[in-house]
Amino acid sequence: xxxxxxxxxxxxxxxxxxxxxxxxxxxxxxxxxxxxxxxxxxxxxxxxxxxxxxxxxxxxxxxxxxxxxxxxxxxxxxxxxxxxxxxxxxxxxxxxxxxxxxxxxxxxxxxxxxxxxxxxxxxxxxxxxxxxxxxxxxxxxxxxxxxxxxxxxxxxxxxxxxxxxxxxxxxxxxxxxxxxxxxxxxxxxxxxxxxxxxxxxxxxxxxxxxxxxxxxxxxxxxxxxxxxxx
Amino acid sequence: xxxxxxxxxxxxxxxxxxxxxxxxxxxxxxxxxxxxxxxxxxxxxxxxxxxxxxxxxxxxxxxxxxxxxxxxxxxxxxxxxxxxxxxxxxxxxxxxxxxxxxxxxxxxxxxxxxxxxxxxxxxxxxxxxxxxxxxxxxxxxxxxxxxxxxxxxxxxxxxxxxxxxxxxxxxxxxxxxxxxxxxxxxxxxxxxxxxxxxxxxxxxxxxxxxxxxxxxxxxxxxxxxxxxxxxxxxxxxxxxxxxxxxxxxxxxxxxxxxxxxxxxxxxxxxxxxxxxxxxxxxxxxxxxxxxxxxxxxxxxxxxxxxxxxxxxxxxxxxxx
Numbered sequence: 001x002x003x004x005x006x007x008x009x010x011x012x013x014x015x016x017x018x019x020x021x022x023x024x025x026x027x028x029x030x031x032x033x034x035x036x037x038x039x040x041x042x043x044x045x046x047x048x049x050x051x052x053x054x055x056x057x058x059x060x061x062x063x064x065x066x067x068x069x070x071x072x073x074x075x076x077x078x079x080x081x082x083x084x085x086x087x088x089x090x091x092x093x094x095x096x097x098x099x100x101x102x103x104x105x106x107x108x109x110x111x112x113x114x115x116x117x118x119x120x121x122x123x124x125x126x127x128x129x130x131x132x133x134x135x136x137x138x139x140x141x142x143x144x145x146x147x148x149x150x151x152x153x154x155x156x157x158x159x160x161x162x163x164x165x166x167x168x169x170x171x172x173x174x175x176x177x178x179x180x181x182x183x184x185x186x187x188x189x190x191x192x193x194x195x196x197x198x199x200x201x202x203x204x205x206x207x208x209x210x211x212x213x214x215x216x217x218x219x220x221x222x223x224x225x226x227x228x229x230x
Numbered sequence: 231x232x233x234x235x236x237x238x239x240x241x242x243x244x245x246x247x248x249x250x251x252x253x254x255x256x257x258x259x260x261x262x263x264x265x266x267x268x269x270x271x272x273x274x275x276x277x278x279x280x281x282x283x284x285x286x287x288x289x290x291x292x293x294x295x296x297x298x299x300x301x302x303x304x305x306x307x308x309x310x311x312x313x314x315x316x317x318x319x320x321x322x323x324x325x326x327x328x329x330x331x332x333x334x335x336x337x338x339x340x341x342x343x344x345x346x347x348x349x350x351x352x353x354x355x356x357x358x359x360x361x362x363x364x365x366x367x368x369x370x371x372x373x374x375x376x377x378x379x380x381x382x383x384x385x386x387x388x389x390x391x392x393x394x395x396x397x398x399x400x401x402x403x404x405x406x407x408x409x410x411x412x413x414x415x416x417x418x419x420x421x422x423x424x425x426x427x428x429x430x431x432x433x434x435x436x437x438x439x440x441x442x443x444x445x446x447x448x449x450x451x452x453x454x455x456x457x458x459x460x461x462x463x464x465x466x467x468x469x470x471x472x473x474x475x476x477x478x479x480x481x482x483x484x485x486x487x488x489x490x491x492x493x494x495x496x497x498x499x500x501x502x503x504x505x506x507x508x509x510x511x512x513x514x515x516x517x518x519x520x521x522x523x524x525x526x527x528x529x530x531x532x533x534x535x536x537x538x539x540x541x542x543x544x545x546x547x548x549x550x
Contacts, residue, residue, distance in 0.1 A: 108246075110246065
């Protein structure tokens with residue numbers, strides 16, 4: 001479904017974030033991108049919704065190259081991609097439910113239908129009872145769950161998560177991973193960038209490791225000895 | 231069959247799209263107004279600046295309109311004094327007056343014989359004795375003419391010229407010079423009004439532009455997030471354009487109130503002055519067309535101001 005072919009990304013300041021990365025991601029897969037901070041995980045994720053464009057190489061999504069996609073079409077591409085951020089990026093000037101409704105409103109859905117679907121998404125992440133709260137009053141874990149509800153509310157085929165557990169303790173991190181796993185099990189292709197290799201391994205999914213912009217290994221965590229014990 | 235189904239679906243989805251497009255417009259209008267009232271002081275200050283900038287040319291326009299009607303009133307009160315030749319007999323002079331009475335452009339023709347003229351001159355000046363000493367009456371017979379009051383400056387001038395060409399007429403005097411000068415001044419005022427409108431329109435655009443720029447900065451997070459979730463430029467800029475429209479519209483209405491208040495303040499002394507001139511002049515207050523024009527102008531400028539801010543600053547905000 002998503003293919004990276006010999007992708008390079010060099011920033012204008014000369015920093016080479018990705019070097020010759022080739023990667024195939026299948027439909028319905030959940031894949032972990034791991035590596036130290038600055039290894040290029042975020043950059044790789046940003047290439048998918050065209051927040052950045054590669055300097056070289058090709059990216060094929062659903063059979064079509066998105067490398068030279070016209071600016072005009074980028075919003076439509078992004079409506080098919082759900083995004084979860086380390087810092088949640090919720091809007092604090094409106095209640096939880098309105099945050100979750102945002103992607104639906106953008107796609108031009110009827111207001112009542114928006115509300116219904118947002119409530120369903122909040123129900124899935126277990127926060128329906130807090131729909132009218134201000135995001136500030138929520139705990140970090142809850143805020144991240146709202147972020148996930150917002151990312152999946154318009155049922156995108158692709159879900160990108162950049163360090164979704166970065167600010168959370170291990171127990172909450174596990175909860176978030178399980179939640180993402182659940183969405184993946186209903187058919188969403190999920191790409192999760194995390195520096196927490198231990199946690200990623202526990203999930204027993206394919207994991208690729210980036211090191212200084214290069215893809216080091218691509219394997220399923222099943223093959224890693226000791227995985228699944230903790 | 232399949233084609234029909236597809237066509238039907240596309241019709242339905244188009245209808246839904248249109249409905250949601252309209253509903254987004256309405257929610258933008260609504261939210262924009264709510265935002266305005268959320269920070270009432272700041273909004274009021276911006277609107278006050280716009281109102282003053284719009285009220286200046288608007289008020290000056292009302293003032294010149296009033297002056298024009300006033301000078302029109304004076305024109306209609308104009309008389310032409312026809313001084314006939316001195317050697318004309320009273321009967322011949324009377325005949326001229328009778329002849330003039332048939333002219334449809336004149337509403338009133340009043341003949342004054344040489345003796346009557348002398349009597350009036352005596353009455354008005356009090357030089358009885360001095361005049362009595364004169365061997366003969368030095369005054370010519372006069373015909374006082376009131377032209378129809380729909381005749382304006384040019385027609386009056388040509389009427390006076392025409393009358394002056396009659397052989398019995400020595401001089402036709404039309405006292406229009408000062409009205410001409412007044413109209414000349416008004417023309418200059420109107421021309422400078424255009425310049426003023428241009429300058430203040432730019433000021434309004436800049437003020438709205440700056441306000442919207444601040445608003446864009448304040449809502450940077452929201453813009454970034456909506457962009458991340460696939461909002462189009464049109465979608466993102468819509469609320470800001472409505473902000474500008476509201477500022478312009480409300481600023482325009484406020485300007486009308488300012489103008490009304492200013493004219494009302496001027497009303498009393500102007501009324502007194504007009505009474506002194508014995509004129510039945512009624513001052514013009516801004517009517518519905520004027521209010522509509524000024525608010526639409528304000529709205530247009532607000533929109534343009536928002537548009538400049540949006541096109542300069544909104545596109546610079548890219549998600550990272």
